[in-house]
Amino acid sequence: DPNLNICPDYASKDFVDTRAQLISEDITEEQAIQLLKNIWQANNNTEKGLWQQQVNDDREEQAHRDHLEEDKEECLKQEHLAEEEEARKDEQKKNKHKCTPIQNMGIPDDPAITPCSYALHKLDKGEYVEMWYFTNDGLDEAVVKKTIDDDAMILSTLANGSTAWVSATSTHNARSVINDENLPFEDFCQACPRFITAL
Numbered sequence: 001d002p003n004l005n006i007c008p009d010y011a012s013k014d015f016v017d018t019r020a021q022l023i024s025e026d027i028t029e030e031q032a033i034q035l036l037k038n039i040w041q042a043n044n045n046t047e048k049g050l051w052q053q054q055v056n057d058d059r060e061e062q063a064h065r066d067h068l069e070e071d072k073e074e075c076l077k078q079e080h081l082a083e084e085e086e087a088r089k090d091e092q093k094k095n096k097h098k099c100t101p102i103q104n105m106g107i108p109d110d111p112a113i114t115p116c117s118y119a120l121h122k123l124d125k126g127e128y129v130e131m132w133y134f135t136n137d138g139l140d141e142a143v144v145k146k147t148i149d150d151d152a153m154i155l156s157t158l159a160n161g162s163t164a165w166v167s168a169t170s171t172h173n174a175r176s177v178i179n180d181e182n183l184p185f186e187d188f189c190q191a192c193p194r195f196i197t198a199l
Contacts, residue, residue, distance in 0.1 A: 002047035010036040113194050116142035123198060132178045134191035134198065141176070 010019065010033045022032035092099040114120075119133035119142075132138045163176070 002044055002051050003042055005047075007037055007040050007044070010040075054114040089163065113139065113197065115139060115194075115198065120198070124188060129195075130177050131180050131183055131188060131191040131195060134194040135183070136178070137187070138191075139194075 008015070015036065018036065019029055019032045022035055023029055027035070113134075115133040115138060119129050119138075122129045133142070178187075178190075
C-alpha cells in the first residue's frame, strides 16, 4: 500500500551520490534534496492512484462475485422450495384423507334434527317431501316411529298393479301428514330451516 510509504531522508549519507548528480551552479544541495522529495512524492501519488484504482476494481469484482453467489444460492433455495412443494403435493394426492384441513369449529351442541326415515329416503331419491315432516309434530312422530327397523322389507303393491318387496322406510307414511298448502304459517317457519339443513 503506497499510502503507508514514508519519504526517504534525501539529506542523509545514503543519498550523497544522488544529490551530487543534481547539484550544479544553478541548484544547491537543499534544492536537490527538495527536488528528490518532489520526484518521490509525484511517484508515490501515482502509485497511490494506481493502488486505489486496483482496490476499487477488486472491490467491484468481489461484489460481482458475491452477487453471482447470492443469485446462485437463491436459485438453489427456490429449486429446493419447489421440490419440497412438489413432494408435499404428491403426499397430499397419495393421502387425501390424512391432509384434509381441520375446520376451526367448536363442539356441536345443537340437538340433531332427524325426520322420519321415510322423509329422508324420499330426499335421497330427490322426490317431493311434505314440509310437515320437518315441523315439531313431524319430528315427534319420527321419534315415536323409530321402532321400525330401517332394513325391514314389506310386500307392497306398485303403481302398475304388481307386488314387490320394498324397504319399509320407502313406504312408511305418517297418517297425520298435512299438505304444504294447508300447513300453518308457524309450522312452515319451523320446518323451512330444518328442511334446508336436511338438504
